[in-house]
Amino acid sequence: MANAPVQRMSQLMAKTLRDDPADAEVLSHKLLVRAGYVRRTAAGVWTWLPLGKKVLANVERIVREEMDAIGAQEVLLPALLPREPYEATGRWSEYGQELFRLQDRKGGDYLLGPTHEEIFTLMVKDQASSYKDLPVILYQIQTKFRDEARPRAGILRGREFLMKDSYSFDLEDEGLAQSYALHRQAYQKVFARLGLDYRICAATAGAMGGSKSEEFLAPADAGEDTFADCPNCDFAANTEAITYELKPVDAADVPAAEEIPTPDTPTIEALAGLLGVQASATLKNLLVKVDGEIVAVGVPGDREVDMGKVEAHFAPAVVEMVTAEDFVGREDLVRGYVGPQGLEKVTYIADPRVAPGTAWITGANKVNMHTKNLVAGRDFEVDAYVDVVVVQEGDPCPNCGTGLRLDRAIEIGHIFQLGRKYADALKLDVLGQNGKPVRVTMGSYGIGVSRAVAALAEQTADEQGLCWPKEVAPADVHVVAAGKALQIELALEVSEKLRAAGVRVLVDDRAGVSPGVKFTDAELIGVPQILVAGRRSAEGVLELKDRRTGEREELSVEEAIARLTA
Amino acid sequence: MANAPVQRMSQLMAKTLRDDPADAEVLSHKLLVRAGYVRRTAAGVWTWLPLGKKVLANVERIVREEMDAIGAQEVLLPALLPREPYEATGRWSEYGQELFRLQDRKGGDYLLGPTHEEIFTLMVKDQASSYKDLPVILYQIQTKFRDEARPRAGILRGREFLMKDSYSFDLEDEGLAQSYALHRQAYQKVFARLGLDYRICAATAGAMGGSKSEEFLAPADAGEDTFADCPNCDFAANTEAITYELKPVDAADVPAAEEIPTPDTPTIEALAGLLGVQASATLKNLLVKVDGEIVAVGVPGDREVDMGKVEAHFAPAVVEMVTAEDFVGREDLVRGYVGPQGLEKVTYIADPRVAPGTAWITGANKVNMHTKNLVAGRDFEVDAYVDVVVVQEGDPCPNCGTGLRLDRAIEIGHIFQLGRKYADALKLDVLGQNGKPVRVTMGSYGIGVSRAVAALAEQTADEQGLCWPKEVAPADVHVVAAGKALQIELALEVSEKLRAAGVRVLVDDRAGVSPGVKFTDAELIGVPQILVAGRRSAEGVLELKDRRTGEREELSVEEAIARLTA
Structure with a gap:
């Protein structure tokens, strides 16, 4: 694949803002808008500008590689889906107002897919006929639509968003457990590569149905979920999933009301x-x-x-x-x-x-x-x-009784053992080894790809702005021409050499913009390495700054290239 | 990037069919369904199975690389769009029944984007303030929705489809001409890399408005467009764009009616x-x-x-x-x-x-x-x-008068000089060098990414099935285990070696499927090279077959790897 071209700030659609947008409440929303990564198109509906699109594509690539690594097969389903299969499973009505429904020119009923259990089930029904065709894991990275009552927090909770959804199909419970375990491992790899801090928590199954379900939660103040973890044992759960046991007591000694x-x-x-x-x-x-x-x-x-x-x-x-x-x-x-x-x-x-x-x-x-x-x-x-109370800090751990700690978190992944709910509704059978039909058991697994970008922004940002992990950043290095013609020339020359060596480069080659503004923008944009062509440009000396630690070092052009390609 | 895993037919969701689907009229529809690349989800709405998704991703990558090469910046806009900007340009109603319209839970009016001129115009209005910010070319590869009256021909004319749309923004007509020329060149490179036979034809502007417009038409029997070209001069045009000049004549000698x-x-x-x-x-x-x-x-x-x-x-x-x-x-x-x-x-x-x-x-x-x-x-x-007649074979060439030839073709690309229609409607100005506002002039450019897959299938298929050009094929080589355990073992061993060497491999490792069926499937699926582990597997001798020419050659494992990595 060709090396990506150098991105020049003088031409880039990435206008930075000094002030937080008026409607922004959470850090990632403020910073992703201010740093020119995203813009709001409608309530809960976002446009990804060039820098944002690069980060999104990087997350997508990492997810794809780890899904491929567990033998999952990538497909692409439509967003515009017919009503009938969702009617068959009951979700056409169960989804309530969260489902975008529409009609075509002939009055046919359609929906915009919130998730695709039904269509994947039908796909396997079409494609698989025998036990030999299973197990199979299918996935897509695709745009989802949900008419959230309260779209908020920028891309954290949008009404149109990018999701990796996958579905496993197995003959038996053991196979499902294995497919589920493969996903759990793949998700751990994905989130580790993304550089996200996260916990795996027991979760309620929600509208999906099914038995076992775990959430991958990224601790962040902006999160909409609260999870509890135990300081004594390994218990961790979404507080929604913590239920109190019903323990009847003897009331013989209680006087009359x-x-x-x-x-x-x-x-x-x-x-x-x-x-x-x-x-x-x-x-x-x-x-x-x-x-x-x-x-x-x-x-x-x-x-x-x-x-x-x-x-x-x-x-x-x-x-x-x-x-x-x-x-x-x-x-x-x-x-x-x-x-x-x-x-x-x-x-x-x-x-x-x-x-x-x-x-x-x-x-x-x-x-x-x-x-x-x-x-x-x-x-x-x-x-x-019905367990309806808010879990409180210090409530007893269901495992060991120790007082629980509570934290806010963003749900970045969710894995479900669905069982046979969808296979029953849509009659998905394959012929078993004995020649008799076997009802298939399913799992469903999601990663919020666009949401993971927001979660990363939340977790990694500092006072100065965004601060991306290397594999996700929109560039490997942000070259800053801190000066006039001489510095711009050197910055462009170094940028081109870096590009030729396979380094992804963003260069601030804007004329008429002060070094101070450029430094502030570089910190805000958050590329991990900042290479400054400044006072010693005439000697060919640059300064390399680590965005996170702030460590600086003077280097020749050759040294800088060697360092950045190491 | 990690090498893609070997795709094993024993596990792949790619069920081949011996018979054409009953509703299929055109070759690409028949073959893409029969070879297990796509399946119909609803009228004009398609699912891409694993092999199809790979081809689609290859086309997408080629388009992306060539757009990047002309300095275009990739962004990603939503499909769910608010009514207001489309109301401002008149397209909310002008689009008629082709527009999918829907309401959200609060009764707000939305549409599913058929193209995104309005939103790109607003993006540039938000991002660009000065002549220094122009010119700029922005693009996206994104899912489009159009409620076609007659969805037909499989993915050739769908209601949901993948498109590369780009938009140029310039201060002056000369700049627009330059942005237009850049696109024209980029499209030529894209279609050449795709291996498509195509003509650049003068076109009507259709619902887009604007002045100059050309279509990239791929000759194919399944095409919905008819183009005329002149055997004498370089004239070529969509017949829709050929107009007859109004030439009044003298009727003095005509008797009374x-x-x-x-x-x-x-x-x-x-x-x-x-x-x-x-x-x-x-x-x-x-x-x-x-x-x-x-x-x-x-x-x-x-x-x-x-x-x-x-x-x-x-x-x-x-x-x-x-x-x-x-x-x-x-x-x-x-x-x-x-x-x-x-x-x-x-x-x-x-x-x-x-x-x-x-x-x-x-x-x-x-x-x-x-x-x-x-x-x-x-x-x-x-x-x-109004010029409303069907152009006929032999009608005079508007340039030189020679009788025109007619051919059917598929529109795979379209480039427009829009001018200021959208900038006027949405008031897109930037400050010019003299400090006064300048109304921006625009171009709009599309490539039907999913349609290009169908066009390629149409043009390259032969009697046996699909026959992909190398850069687009779902794999570089299709390894066939023509036999039992010995052949399967050798096929898997060679496949793994090829994968490690960076070759994209599809291997037919199915047990209990006859060599004849496997050969037929390999021809149908259309990977450019077919490597057969057959009778001489015990000696480590394989047969390499060129899918297009049918040329065969016996090679050792090492020779086969050397050949396929050359």
Whole structure:
């Protein structure tokens, strides 16, 4: 393959900005825009400028090489997909508003693929007929579309994004476990080569269905996921995946429930203060609307409800908070004093901590009144136990009981053992060794390629700007002509020699731009090595600076080339 | 970059078929499906299987290298685009039904990009502020969407397809001419490297607007375009772009128009036969509906109307043929006997051959009656002259008058000098050297990347199947194990050695498949070199066969490796 041409800043579409964009909240969004890597085209829809496109292509190449290395076969599926297969698996409706749907000129229903389980299943159904054709792993690096409710954080959560998705097809559970293990190893290699710090965490399966699932999470303040890890054992999990065991207790000694006057105590804080008890002794009943019907959610008074878990439980139904209007005409719902013992017309779900036999102080369904000694299963019924509380720092590790640590993270990869959900829906069988049809078992595996760029930016940036690992950077070296004609000439000459030697070069050859501005831009753009043609250019002496460490060294042209091609 | 792994047919998702798919009309469609390169996902929407994806990636790489070589900068724009910029240029409605439109969850209007002039214009508006920032050429290799009325011919005309689109931005017409020339050269290099036979033809600008435009047409029976070239001079043009000059003649000597009885002559053939005249002496009046309104199209009786030209003239209005129902209640329209002299309520367009002063025999707007000596401009008015006839073999060359030759071809590239249409609509100015704003002038340039694969298949295939040029082929060599364990072992051993030497290998290592089937598959798949481990495998002797010429040669393992790495 031909060496890439030298990229000249005097011509490059990479306008740097001194100020953060007004709508940017997270570091990677600010820096990728400021350094001229990306620009917003619409909400959650981004354009990759030349430098950004190079980084994206580098990530893509690394992912491709590691997928090829586990024997996965690359294919390319369309984004425009027919409704029928997604109808067959139920995802046409289950995906809810997140799915972009459209019609063609004949009124046929289509969707823009959010993931491609259905189409890959049909592909294998077309291509494979015998056990001899399996196992197989197929992948693509392809543009995905999801109509996110809250596109945010730049390319971290877009509505159109680049993803590597792969799918494994096996005859038996053991084969699936093997395909899953291959992906797990490949992902470890990919993220190590990308230079990402990450954890492998147990995860919920979400809308995919299936049994086993792990997430690759890159710790970053901008992350939308929270993961817990144990300082004592090797437990690590997305907090969404941590569930509390239901442990019924004996309530034989608990006195009968009793209403007590509690003037002006519509909040847990006021109630606990008045009675002199811990918030954890009280039962908090949160009201939400699920597809318009009111549902009460009971959790201990010291815990917060994780709305994501509530939404996941009721998906694809839409979950909303109640408003003052919802209380109108509902005498059974007394705001601030709701208790489960009076909610006959309302579904009541509770956290497992509200186990049968536990006793609580909670609303008496009368203003300024609460009930104490109210026992779950004796004095009120729980329609369903659902783990809905926010996991807190210090909650016990499910493995060893040690207090957990919590951190924010970006989900950069996800691996699923889907099992036979899609094969059942689309009737994917092959003939087994005994001549009888065998239902195929599947895995599904994703890497957010564009998101990985944002995660890398988040993890590697410093005060001065972006700071890419070598294999991902848009160039190996950023040559800066810090001066006028003499420096520009030397910079271009060195750049050309470096290019000829196979080094990827970005050169700041802009005339009429001060050295100070060029240095600031070089730091912002974040190429790992900065080679400056400055004061000693007449002698042919350059300065090589390491972008991360700031270490500098004076070198002749030949020494610089030798160093950069080493 | 790591050497690509050996592709093993025993595992590859590339099921070959003995029979042509039932819906396939053209050679590339048949062969690409039969050889396991592509599969249909929906009408005009295709999946690229592993072999197809490799060919596609090879074409993509060649295009990228040649675009980089002219200093073009690669970017990546989204497919999901907001309505507003397309509204500003008028294309939101002008594109008609060909545009896929959709709404997001908030009811915002979006489209799937058919081409990206608008968004590139806005990108440059954001990035460039001064004459110093120009000229610039930007490109992307990206998925496009067009809701074709008649998706056909496999990947030749899909509704989702891969395209290289680029855009040039210049201050002045000379700069635009230079950017255009650079593209023209780059395209010549691309198509030469692809091994495509092609012609550069003058073209209409179509929906793009703008002045100068040329098409790169690859001659092939499956092509949807017809081009004419002159055997005498260097004239070559898409027949759509050939227009006949309007040449008024003197009608002073023509007698007055006269109605004549012509029983049972509703066709030109019957009329010419009855009167003993050439069809070219008669005027044919074709009725069409344009957005529901009837329009008559007048052409000499010996010429066919090119509906594509009619559609292009009235675009984005929808043009349909009239049906019997349209004559109901219309006494002015006498089927088979329509003449322009009676069409007061109907728009009348005519071919330039029906120039002012020319005299015709045409319908009298009465059953079984015609009118002779009917003179254009004297006896009837033409609302507009539009070149709408099908160019015929032997029509005079516009340059030198020699009879033209006609051929079918596939449009594989198109280059446009757009001028300031988009810059005007979106107000793209930069500051000129004198400090005053200068309106930018643009070019737009496309290569159908997926279509080029089909064009190559069309041009290079033979009786046995596909037959790829080396740089595009999915592998350099197809190693065939023509036998059992011994042959498979040798084939795999040689394949691994070749891979280590940087050769791209496809190996047919299938057990239980006969040599005959493997040879047939190898011919069908079309890798340029076929290396057979057959009868003399025990001695380490292989047979190397050239897929195109059929030449064979026996070689030792070492000789084969030396030959294939030469």
